[in-house]
Structures are given as structure tokens and as C-alpha cells.
């Protein structure tokens with residue numbers, strides 16, 4: 001951090017200095033407050049675990065207590081609480097966290113390592129960078145969120161952290177805006193050939209029905225538009241894309257929109273490396289016409305779908321707009337309805353007749369394919 005004076009998280013110096021300065025007394029009271037809350041949380045969790053242990057034969061009391069204690073130990077340090085708070089607001093790299101905290105990179109890395117080992121933070125690689133975010137799938141995800149909620153926000157250091165984070169987000173958003181400005185003309189040229197995108201998006205929402213969507217995957221997410229469209233309908237959204245540039249833009253847009261339950265990851269649609277039977281709904285929106293081997297994309301996607309889960313493929317019906325191949329690198333000039341349905345069938349999915357949205361020169365088709373079976377409750 002910057003200077004020592006006036007900082008809540010000044011963690012060295014003789015105890016007498018604290019008593020000479022009323023501010024430090026206040027800070028001291030604040031830290032006591034946080035620790036008191038952690039202690040109460042421990043008691044509450046302990047009591048809950050005791051009930052679970054007594055009632056559920058599968059509950060491993062010892063392991064759960066160990067996880068809880070490990071999590072609390074990892075969090076019980078001022079800089080690490082600040083890191084948790086920051087990573088709850090955005091996915092950040094070590095370099096960005098170092099800039100915000102004003103501490104050395106090795107020190108910040110050491111704190112991050114501890115928080116990841118305790119399951120409070122998750123780390124994922126994207127090219128040569130690594131991003132950190134608050135855990136949302138580990139066994140300690142609930143503890144991580146509870147701790148962040150307990151951190152009082154009426155504090156100079158935290159306010160400054162969030163101010164610096166805001167500056168980083170602004171730079172990200174400006175990069176995204178530049179990208180859109182640079183590509184707008186190209187996209188408008190294609191958009192003008194088919195129905196308004198809002199119509200396609202409304203048809204997609206309609207196709208998945210009203211039921212809750214727990215886990216949602218957008219394959220070839222690009223700028224994350226489909227995640228945005230589904231954000232209010234889903235518990236957890238993941239977007240996969242091969243392009244780092246696209247992922248940075250998607251991340252900035254999702255952050256600006258406040259969709260903290262959605263994340264984007266670097267990944268290849270031919271080799272998703274995601275757990276099987278994990279997702280309720282998958283979308284492949286305007287991606288297949290770039291794919292060298294669309295059948296493999298569908299088969300790879302189908303494996304990640306839960307029984308009863310739905311795959312939505314959105315692409316153009318077969319067309320003769322050669323310029324899309326020459327100028328826009330489309331590998332396929334659209335698809336026949338039966339072709340995509342057959343690939344779905346080969347992948348073990350039952351496809352319905354696609355919905356057609358006819359535009360000026362291009363028709364958009366929406367295939368809905370369901371993985372048969374019922375999700376075990």
C-alpha cells in the first residue's frame with residue numbers, strides 16, 4: 001500500500017502508537033469488529049455442520065471443519081481481506097491487483113496463492129495471463145461470499161481500492177468501445193441482410209422456455225452478447241472463446257453491466273475441456289459457419305449437456321452471399337436444416353424442426369436439440 005499513515009491495514013509498529021492516535025483506535029475497533037463477526041460465523045457454521053453431521057451419513061464433519069478453518073485462517077489478514085473484496089468486484093490479474101494495492105508483486109502473489117489454496121479465490125489462465133475471481137464453485141465459495149459481505153465498506157483503504165479498480169474498469173471499457181467503433185461498419189454490412197438481432201434474441205429466450213437455468217454455456221461467446229441476453233435468466237453463465245481480444249471485450253462488457261455471475265474463459269470449441277453433463281442450456285450463436293468441422297463442435301458441446309438439457313444452434317440457412325466467404329471468412333454459406341439436425345442426432349440429441357426468421361437476403365435458423373433423459377434429483 002501507499003504510505004503507512006492513515007492506512008487501516010498498517011500491520012507493524014509499536015502498539016503504543018495506536019493509543020496515541022484516535023484514528024488507530026477506530027481502526028483497531030474495526031478489525032475487532034471483523035474478527036468478532038468471523039468468530040460468530042465460525043460458531044454458526046459449526047452449529048450447522050453439527051446438525052448436518054448428525055442427520056446426514058455422508059457429511060464428513062472433520063473435512064468440513066478443516067476446510068472452514070483453513071478458509072478462515074487464509075482470510076484472517078488485512079491485505080487478504082482486501083484481495084477478497086476486490087476479486088468479488090471483478091476478475092483481476094496479479095499486475096492489476098498489485099497496482100491497486102500498491103504492494104510488491106511477490107507479496108501480492110503470495111497472498112493470492114494462499115487464498116486459492118484455501119478455495120476462497122479461483123484462478124484461471126488465459127494465454128500468458130492469470131485471472132483471479134472470488135470462488136463460486138469450490139466448497140468454500142459460500143464462506144468466501146460471506147466474508148466479503150462482512151467487510152465494512154466505510155473505510156478509506158477500501159474506498160481507495162475500489163476507486164483504483166474503477167479506473168482499471170474504465171480502461172477496459174474504453175478498449176471495448178474502440179473495438180466496436182473499428183468493426184461497426186463491417187458488422188452493420190452483415191446485419192443489414194437479416195432480421196434485427198433483438199428478434200433473434202427474443203426467439204432464443206422463448207425457445208428455452210420459462211424454467212430455471214442453473215448452468216449456462218455460450219460457445220464462441222465473442223463479445224459476450226448472448227451471456228448478456230440470458231444474464232437475468234441464469235444462475236451461472238460461462239462463455240468460451242478462442243480469441244483473447246474477444247474475451248477481454250466480453251469481460252469488460254459483463255463487468256460494466258454488473259453481471260458478476262457470468263464469466264468468460266479461453267477455450268477451444270473442438271476441445272472444451274469442461275466436465276460432462278454440467279450444463280442445462282448451451283448456445284452456439286453465429287459460430288458454426290466459421291467451423292471447419294461443425295459436426296465435431298456439436299458432438300463436443302453435447303457431452304457437456306445434462307440429460308434434459310437444451311442445445312440452441314443459431315446460424316444462417318444455406319445462401320448464396322459469396323462475399324461472406326471472400327470478405328468475412330465464413331467457411332460455410334449457411335446450412336440446410338436437416339444437416340444440423342443430423343449432426344445433433346449423431347451427438348445423441350433430439351432436434352426439432354428449426355425456427356426460421358427470414359430477413360432481406362439471409363434467413364436465420366434456430367435449432368433446438370434436447371439431450372434425452374431426466375436429470376437425477
Ligand SMILES: C[S@@+](CC[C@H](N)C(=O)[O-])C[C@H]1O[C@@H](n2cnc3c(N)ncnc32)[C@H](O)[C@@H]1O
Nearest residue numbers: 220221222225241242243246267268269285286
Ligand atoms: C461471429 S463471432 C460470434 C460471437 C457470438 N456468439 C455472438 O453471436 O455475438 C464467432 C466467435 O467464434 C469464436 N471462435 C472461432 N473459432 C473458435 C474455436 N475453435 N473455439 C472457440 N471459439 C471460437 C471467434 O473467436 C468469435 O468470437
